[in-house]
Amino acid sequence: MKMTPRLYIFVAISMLIFPSMAKSASFPVKTSSTQEKSNIDKHLVVRDGVIMPSSNSPEILQGFFIIENKSPNDMLLQNITSPICDRISANHSDQVKTSNESANFDIFKHLAVPHASVMVFPKEGYHLVCYKLKQQEPVKDTAPFTFHFLGGLNVTADFSYQNHE
Template sequence: MKRVSAAFAVLLSFSAVPGFAQDAGALPAAQHNRQKIVVLDGTLSPSSHDTSYANGYFTIRNDDDVDHLLKGVSSPICSSITAHHTNQEQTQATNDLFSHLSLPHNSEMIFPPSGYHLLCSGITKSLQQGEKIPFTFQFLDGDSVTIGFAVKSVK
């Protein structure tokens, strides 16, 4: 399996789609869809400076023999979701990363604290450590994957 750096991902426009509330206890920590795409290791770290923001970290893997396209990420607690890079200047292209992210066949992309990751802004509820928050990843063919991001403590 080849490993692809998120820094080389396609950077285009993004629009967050409102999600549906789900029973947090029933959210899987990892899930495949019919396209053989799995999202796993989702964590959400609330900002220590502003409670209306949180950073999301995850891994996305395409176990299929064909490329796929991520067209959006949504969560019922986020007014908007954009991409963020810890050590680089923010641009519109950076913000829009998750609207047209190419997922090469048989590859894995990691979105860690020290690189590209998602920024949940306009949080609509108080976050509790250990709680699982649903995030839905939508793909070009209309399929999606929803997993629970575990809330970590504020650092």
């Protein structure tokens, strides 16, 4: 059976809803040698990152990007950080959140990135949201975002800033 990107997202979301499945899931990251970790570093890429102000709140940025895992191992994304954001979470373009809603459901806190796959986070779907910008002045041409994976692997990508959607 060939897994589609929608199925991968379904599996990742299921792991959030049913944590016992996540504990039994295996995400082998070989970190026993520097050479093996270096090879994984080269094979895990975050690219085409763009950030722009939210149409609802200009002090909030939305980010769109692609994660490509060319390695033979599944990887588990645990968090995304940036020096320009106090907090980063996930959102879907079709979701409407109320101010009372909890932000506990965040796919970027526990996202499986399957081996030999490409995952796209577009304007029309799941994307990142940067809350409470740390700097008072507008974002410059680019801003770094670091993707933290299980096993201590961190991948940093510069996201281009765009003023308009």
